[in-house]
Amino acid sequence: MSQRFQRGLVVGKFSPLHRGHERLIRRAIAECTEVIVISYSKPESPGCGGDRREAWLGRLFPETRRLVVTDARLRQWTRTGAGPGEVPANDADDTTHRRFCADLCQQVLGVTVDAVFTSEDYGDGFAAELTRCFRERHPATAPVRHILVDRHRRALPVSGTVLRRDIHAHREWLSPEVYASFVRRICLLGGESSGKSTLAEALARAFRSVHVPEFGRELWEAKSGVLGPDDLRHIAEVQIQREEAAAGRAHRFLFCDTSPLTTLCYSLHLFERADPVLETLAERRYDLVVLCAPDFPFIQDGTRQEPEFRTQQHAWYLEQLTARGVDYLLATGSVAQRLAQTQRALSPF
Numbered sequence: 001m002s003q004r005f006q007r008g009l010v011v012g013k014f015s016p017l018h019r020g021h022e023r024l025i026r027r028a029i030a031e032c033t034e035v036i037v038i039s040y041s042k043p044e045s046p047g048c049g050g051d052r053r054e055a056w057l058g059r060l061f062p063e064t065r066r067l068v069v070t071d072a073r074l075r076q077w078t079r080t081g082a083g084p085g086e087v088p089a090n091d092a093d094d095t096t097h098r099r100f101c102a103d104l105c106q107q108v109l110g111v112t113v114d115a116v117f118t119s120e121d122y123g124d125g126f127a128a129e130l131t132r133c134f135r136e137r138h139p140a141t142a143p144v145r146h147i148l149v150d151r152h153r154r155a156l157p158v159s160g161t162v163l164r165r166d167i168h169a170h171r172e173w174l175s176p177e178v179y180a181s182f183v184r185r186i187c188l189l190g191g192e193s194s195g196k197s198t199l200a201e202a203l204a205r206a207f208r209s210v211h212v213p214e215f216g217r218e219l220w221e222a223k224s225g226v227l228g229p230d231d232l233r234h235i236a237e238v239q240i241q242r243e244e245a246a247a248g249r250a251h252r253f254l255f256c257d258t259s260p261l262t263t264l265c266y267s268l269h270l271f272e273r274a275d276p277v278l279e280t281l282a283e284r285r286y287d288l289v290v291l292c293a294p295d296f297p298f299i300q301d302g303t304r305q306e307p308e309f310r311t312q313q314h315a316w317y318l319e320q321l322t323a324r325g326v327d328y329l330l331a332t333g334s335v336a337q338r339l340a341q342t343q344r345a346l347s348p349f
Contacts, residue, residue, distance in 0.1 A: 008032035015048035102133030176248025190292030191313030
């Protein structure tokens with residue numbers, strides 16, 4: 001089926017990008033050969049900064065031409081002779097916003113549009129102002145059409161205002177790629193046989209969420225305990241990939257059984273060196289780090305080193321976390337006690 005329009009425009013704060021916005025953009029994609037998506041907000045809503053909105057749009061709509069605008073980016077464009085000077089405040093009048101979007105289209109992107117897609121009654125006025133602006137430069141420009149999509153939110157009764165009040169209570173209105181940005185990553189560290197895997201599973205159950213198992217153990221078993229330096233970097237990379245993949249399935253918190261810092265520990269212990277990429281990955285930050293104390297009875301399951309190594313690991317973690325300026329919770333006692341300690345630490349979140 002041929003598209004009705006050559007080029008369509010969708011504009012929004014996308015704070016956050018929800019399924020209603022997605023429906024609007026998909027409608028534009030269905031009806032246009034090219035779709036331009038413009039997003040800006042001043043001030044920006046917490047957790048919905050420009051980089052994050054750009055990532056959401058890029059993951060979900062890579063086929064569109066996207067322009068996420070901030071004052072900093074405008075300054076860069078202005079230095080090259082393109083673009084308006086400043087992002088208008090959210091409470092600026094309609095004409096200011098409409099002309100700003102027209103300037104972005106013409107001065108930054110070098111295009112005009114044939115249609116603008118909205119879910120609001122103001123869309124007719126928006127289309128009319130775009131037409132006026134475009135005709136100031138190109139008098140023969142055809143009128144911009146307004147395409148109204150689900151004005152009364154019957155198909156998708158959702159709004160950014162409601163979502164911002166409690167993202168987690170309304171997560172069904174967010175794609176996993178978006179919701180993942182609001183999930184707190186909790187990292188569990190500890191020496192061998194320190195109970196971190198048990199605690200990760202217990203926390204996931206308690207919070208009705210998910211945990212990310214330790215990939216290093218899987219690879220160690222698959223290779224019968226024979227690992228090289230490149231394997232250690234691979235472990236860290238896959239561990240992070242699995243964390244990112246699991247975040248969209250989590251609820252409020254994602255519990256990560258180990259981190260690249262653990263992999264760095266093993267690389268230094270086994271090979272007395274580490275791949276530079278692994279060194280960088282070991283800087284990965286989490287919302288909370290829980291360090292499990294070595295006060296569990298040591299259990300040798302055939303994959304672990306001697307008990308003395310657990311003590312060395314714990315000392316290394318203490319040293320590294322302090323040197324890197326990472327705050328951490330030292331979890332001690334039984335599983336129930338450690339669970340309660342972590343739950344208290346997470347209560348402010």
